Amino acid sequence: MRAVVQRVRRASVRVGAETVGAIEAGFCVFVGVGRDDADEDSDQLADKVLGLRIFEDEAGKMNRSLSEIGGAVLAVSQFTLFGDARKGRRPSFISAMEPERANQLFERFCDQCRRMGAPVQTGRFRAEMLVSIENDGPVTILLDTKKTF
Numbered sequence: 844m845r846a847v848v849q850r851v852r853r854a855s856v857r858v859g860a861e862t863v864g865a866i867e868a869g870f871c872v873f874v875g876v877g878r879d880d881a882d883e884d885s886d887q888l889a890d891k892v893l894g895l896r897i898f899e900d901e902a903g904k905m906n907r908s909l910s911e912i913g914g915a916v917l918a919v920s921q922f923t924l925f926g927d928a929r930k931g932r933r934p935s936f937i938s939a940m941e942p943e944r945a946n947q948l949f950e951r952f953c954d955q956c957r958r959m960g961a962p963v964q965t966g967r968f969r970a971e972m973l974v975s976i977e978n979d980g981p982v983t984i985l986l987d988t989k990k991t992f
Contacts, residue, residue, distance in 0.1 A: 864964030869914030875924025
């Protein structure tokens with residue numbers, strides 16, 4: 844699984860005119876599921892995301908985790924994280940998992956984050972979404988469970 848984690852002051856996601864998820868301080872996490880991913884990838888990704896220490900402490904150093912600042916997660920499924928544009932100009936998405944199983948692993952990621960104590964809001968799987976982000980820093984971290992953390 845792949846994730847783009849952005850430290851945010853606030854973030855929201857809309858489907859049409861409806862706001863389906865919104866948070867204040869925390870992480871906006873774009874999550875992509877690859878065709879070779881399994882339950883373990885989802886659990887490993889949740890553990891890594893919630894363990895990231897990328898919030899500033901009293902000394903101004905990135906040393907605090909999401910739980911330490913009382914933050915939340917806005918998780919947005921994004922199969923395009925598995926887009927491959929090495930050949931030509933139109934990306935191939937052959938490495939992305941089929942939608943039904945991808946949704947199961949995305950939901951497992953969200954549920955695991957909740958079990959670990961994080962408030963989680965989500966977008967709507969397979970919907971055309973508008974994501975608004977107030978990136979804090981900016982701080983953006985790329986994670987991939989198939990690469991050594």
